[in-house]
Amino acid sequence: MSLSIVTTLVRNLIKVPSAVLRSRVAKDAEVLALRHENAVLRRQIARVRYEPADRIWLAALSRFVPRERWRQTFTITPTTLLAWHRQLIARKWTFTRHRRPGRPSTAPAVKQLILRLAQENSTWGHRRIQGELARLGYPIAPSAVWEILHPAGIDPAPQRSGPTWRQFLTAQAHGIIAADFLHLDTISLKRLYALIFIEHGTRRVHLAGVTAHPTAAWTVQQARNLAMTQGRRLEPLRFFLRDRDSKYTRSFDAVFEADDVEILLSPPQAPKANAICERVVGTLRRELLDRMLIYNEAHARAVLAEYLRHYNGHRPHQSRQQLPPDGAEPATPATVTNLQAHRIRRQRLLGGLINQYQRTA
Incomplete structure (x- = not known):
């Protein structure tokens, strides 16, 4: 019961003693005046709006007025007055605030999981999602899954669009290796x-070689060296992406075609078509080459090799959930560690240009 209803009831109860103590003639005169006023109001107003406090007050007074006098005393019908009284009794003896009718609603966390499964798997229908939830330990009816997907605007599986460009490229990335030249x-x-090679799936970078005069023969030899050193690592690869530089000859392509790798040529003057290589080149410049003076070929080869060991073995990558290219996915999520019980050791690379941090007991 709200504060306004309680205030109205208390105000009306205060008026009761004053009405009882007045003389009979005065009360009869006031009653006649109120009846006349009610008659006038009934002629002017089609329907009277009663607040909850008004209904409670009239229902309580009806217990003291004979039923045959209700029609003359109250501006409402006896049926309405009795209905109000039944509602008061029902509100007293029912506990609808403590329970909701019907089966319990689905937990918000389960709803979010259902929407996540539908968004991440465009071919899954509501029954497939219901089966996956049951396997994860969330028993739910298929109809409940459909009732959650439909208001969210997610169509049935056959009517949904195919994978997004991000999903498509991510799925294809594990079979692509690309090459590009970096000048310094x-x-x-x-x-x-x-000459660098990069595997799209793992972001692992290979340094083929450094030279002042890159020729077609030199480029072919670097491709052969890569195929020999990597061996079985090239078997999962299906596409080799390169630009149209004249140093990539037919003999260069034949090295990869021998391992059933298809050659893909980027459009002329379109560096964005080989965007991952371009990003690696930009990383090499920002983190290494723009911050160090290079003396000769041997120095450049040693510096790039040391940095790529850090790049492949330690540097985190956003596309790999902050894992390095050579790092395996952890079996369990990382947990917060008490830094007071461990020491963080810094390892300087390239004369302190690059720092690596490791936790020691």
């Missing part, structure tokens, strides 16, 4: 060229 200038303004 020494302290004597001599230009060097480094």
Whole structure:
């Protein structure tokens, strides 16, 4: 019962003693005046709106007025007055605030999980999602899953669109390797060229070699060296992505085609078509080459090799959930560690240009 209803009832109860103590003539006169006023109001107003406090007050007064006098005393019908009284009794003896009718609603966490499964798996219908939930320990009816998907605007599985570009490229990335040339200038303004390969699926970078005069024969030899050193690592690869540089000859392509790898050529003057290689080149420049002076080919080869060991074995990558390219996915999620019980050790690389941190007991 709200505060306004209680206030109205208390105000009306205070008026009762004053009405009882008045003389009979005065009360009869006041009753006649109120009846006349009610008659006038009935002629002018089609329907009277009663607040909950008004209904409670009239229902309580009806217990003291003979039933045959209700029609003359109250502006409402006896049926309405009795209905109000039944509602008061029902509100007293029922506990609808403590329970809701019907079966309990689905927990919000389960609803979010259902929507997540539908968004991540475009071919799953409501029955397939219901089966996956049952396997995870969330028993739920297939109809309940459909009632959650439908208001969210998720169509049945056959009517949904196919995978997004992100999903499509992620699925294809595990079978793609790309190549690109990186140029760098020494302290004597001599230009060097480094050939790098990168696996799209793992983001692992391979340094093929560094030279001042990259020829077609040199490029073919670097491809052969990569195929020999990697061995079985090239078997899952299905596509090799490169630009249309003249140094990539037919002999270069034949090295990869021998392992059933299809050659993909990027459009002319379209570096975004080989975006992952371009991003690696940008990372090498920002984190290494723009912060260090290169003396000669040997120095460039040693510096790039040391940095790529850090890049492949330690540096976290957002596309791999902050794991390095050579790092395996953890069996259990990482947990918060008490740093006071462990020490964090720093390892300096490239003369302190790059730092690696490891936890020690």
